[in-house]
Amino acid sequence: MSDRQLADWRKEALHLQSEVNQVVVGQADAVRLITTSIFARGHVLLEGDVGVGKTTLLRAFTRGIGGGYQRIEGTIDLMPNDLVYHTYLGDDGRPHVSPGPLLSHGTDLAVFFFNEINRARPQVHSLLLRVMAERTLSAFNREHTFPHMLVFADRNQVEKEETFEIPSAARDRFMMEIPILVPADLDIMESLIFDTRYHDVDALVNQVKPDILQFDQLNQVAAEIQSSIQASPTLRRYALDLWLATRSPADYGVKIEGVDSKRLVVAGASPRGIAMMMRAARVNAWLNDREAVVPEDIHAVFHETVAHRLVFSPIYEMRRTEIARELLSQIIHAISAP
Amino acid sequence: MTMTRHLRLIALLLPLWLMHGYAHAAAEDTGQVSSKELPVDITAINPEREVGYHVGDVLTRTLILKVADKYELLPTSIPIPGNQKRYRNKEQGIEIYASDLKHEHSGDQNIYTLRLSYQVFTSSIVAKPAALPPEFVKFTGEGQLYRVRLPSWNFRISPLAVYGSVRIEKDMSQFRGPLLLDDKRQQLTLRIALVVLGLSLLGLLYILGNRSWLPRMGGPFAKAMRIVRKTPQDAAGVQLAVSSLHQAFNQHAGHSVFTAEEVLAKLPQFGVMQAEIQQFFQLSRAVFFDAKAPSSLNEPAHVWLRKFSRRCRDVERGLK
Structure with a gap:
């Protein structure tokens, strides 16, 4: 793939970003991060309060990406086989088996949207571990592959009843966990209340131009981006220092008020997590029309690619979001490059 | 009676005359010593x-x-x-x-x-x-x-x-001064102690002054400037110089800074050299991360860095 083609793809990516920003207002950072994740071929978990637009945002992207799309709602009685197949009695009175959401589009599945993932049981999370990591599934005595699939999931942190904490192994499969907050701009807040355009979500999502990207070429584009965007030795060293600092922040002089830095982190970012961070940073550099990664590219994705992978001591888990954000900010401030 | 009176007078005068005659004869013998007093x-x-x-x-x-x-x-x-x-x-x-x-x-x-x-x-x-x-x-x-x-x-x-044995209270002669103890050793000890104290105070002043002898001296950019001045003119030298200046910016800001905008927001006193700081971060990007990044320098990097470091040091010292 030539540089020119990469440049064309960048235009398409920015077009998609622009289209989504028109229907989901006040979420420019999240839109940018999801665009980055799509071209880095990483799964995305959105986290936020109820009714802030998580589902709308993901639906808008789904429409722009094109390809097969499936959606499932997380419930406490959802079982892994519900994702693979479902059985019913047909008109002929005989039992029938038909493919479930994961299998219905075959290899053309582009987006699998898991709504309220934290309401699903751990058994379902376990199934997702393999699907997200390997993009394969064994069912009906054969191996099914989903080479173009991205998992978009969301959860709300407010409700705790009838929910299950997503295990760290499952969280680690997501490239990013993106917080979705209510926009701070008063004009946007006012328009969200009074502009009827935002009241009909289906109509709103339909405003996004469909199939802006060719979903079946995204893997190739992503590989080309990763190979063409350079990372200098200085930047590699910087990324390594960042990784080490997530594992033992006290060694890098990181201090958080009211937190014992030496006891805070049980497990830092995983090698897979840091690799995903660098993939995302490369895409960010490409979206900014650069040929090499700079520290700002890492900063742009650092919180969202690393925070959800950290495992804290149980006494700090209740303040996880707040502490993770402060910890990662401190790490960026503590480590210099060069 | 008259005769007796004359004899007595003669007896009185004779010895005087004889004495006078002897004295006169003696003077004439030695010949030189005058009885007159010499006005000296x-x-x-x-x-x-x-x-x-x-x-x-x-x-x-x-x-x-x-x-x-x-x-x-x-x-x-x-x-x-x-x-x-x-x-x-x-x-x-x-x-x-x-x-x-x-x-x-x-x-x-x-x-x-x-x-x-x-x-x-x-x-x-x-x-x-x-x-x-x-x-x-x-x-x-x-x-x-x-x-x-x-x-x-x-x-x-x-x-x-x-x-x-002498009782000193009965031997208070005004001609003798007070008895003095030999205090040379103590004087020497005192002088040495004063010198040590003075040096210690100077050292304390140096430490309290953030390891500089004068206010605003020895700041991060002063140190960086010394390093930049000594760096060789090759690529490694430029890298070392840029790295030193980054450290100076970080020390001033209190944390790592990565862009000119961050520096200017955190250190408003450097606003007078906004354009140069932007050039510096462009140069840093080209040196460390992206060799193809554009550079706006009109002179060799090491020359420009020396001028830049000097300018930063001046601003650090409150000069504009």
Whole structure:
């Protein structure tokens, strides 16, 4: 793939970003991060309060990406086989088996949207571990592959009843966990209340131009981006220092008020997590029309690619979001490059 | 009766006449010493102190004799070294140690400077009065010989050691100063201690002053400038220089800074060199991360970095 083609793809990516920003207002950072994740071929978990637009945002992207799309709602009685197949009695009175959401589009599945993932049981999370990591599934005595699939999931942190904490192994499969907050701009807040355009979500999502990207070429584009965007030795060293600092922040002089830095982190970012961070940073550099990664590219994705992978001591888990954000900010401030 | 009165008068006058005749005959025998007093101006310069002399000490006095130039001092009349005055046929223990005579002629006067040194050869168990004895010198002139007395000078000779037990309250001689202890060692210790204290205070000042001797001296950019100045002109040198300047920015900001905008927001005093700071971060990006990043420098990087570091140091010191 030539540089020119990469440049064309960048235009398409920015077009998609622009289209989504028109229907989901006040979420420019999240839109940018999801665009980055799509071209880095990483799964995305959105986290936020109820009714802030998580589902709308993901639906808008789904429409722009094109390809097969499936959606499932997380419930406490959802079982892994519900994702693979479902059985019913047909008109002929005989039992029938038909493919479930994961299998219905075959290899053309582009987006699998898991709504309220934290309401699903751990058994379902376990199934997702393999699907997200390997993009394969064994069912009906054969191996099914989903080479173009991205998992978009969301959860709300407010409700705790009838929910299950997503295990760290499952969280680690997501490239990013993106917080979705209510926009701070008063004009946007006012328009969200009074502009009827935002009241009909289906109509709103339909405003996004469909199939802006060719979903079946995204893997190739992503590989080309990763190979063409350079990372200098200085930047590699910087990324390594960042990784080490997530594992033992006290060694890098990181201090958080009211937190014992030496006891805070049980497990830092995983090698897979840091690799995903660098993939995302490369895409960010490409979206900014650069040929090499700079520290700002890492900063742009650092919180969202690393925070959800950290495992804290149980006494700090209740303040996880707040502490993770402060910890990662401190790490960026503590480590210099060069 | 009248005869008796005449005899008595003769008996009275005869001895007087005989004595006068003897004296006149004696004067005519020696021939020179005049009974007239010679007008000599004598100035004596004596030792400064009058007490505290011991056996063996040498005292020197200078006598300046001014006399009309028609009179001359006889050099043979000055005291002879080794001579010792006697009193009642007893040696006084003050011996002429040396004598020196100088002669000048000024106007119508002869000026003689006589320098006499005496050595003390006596001692006592208590303070003892003594004197540099009077001396006699002779002048000639107009066929006459004149004898001139040089005045004596009193002083006291001290014993070498206190004899017997002494109660100090009964021995408060005004001629003796207070007894002083030898405090040289303590003085030396005090001086050394003061020097150490002074150096320690200087060191403390240096540490409290953030390892700089003057306010705003030795700041991060001053240190960076020294490093930049010494870096070689190759690529590694430029990398080291840029890295040093990054560290200086980080130290000033209190945390790592990655863009010119961050620096200017955190360090508003550097706003006067906004364009240069942006150029610096562009250069840093090109040096460390992206060799294809555009550079807006009009001169070699190492030259520009030296100027930039100097400018940063000036701003750091409050200069604009």
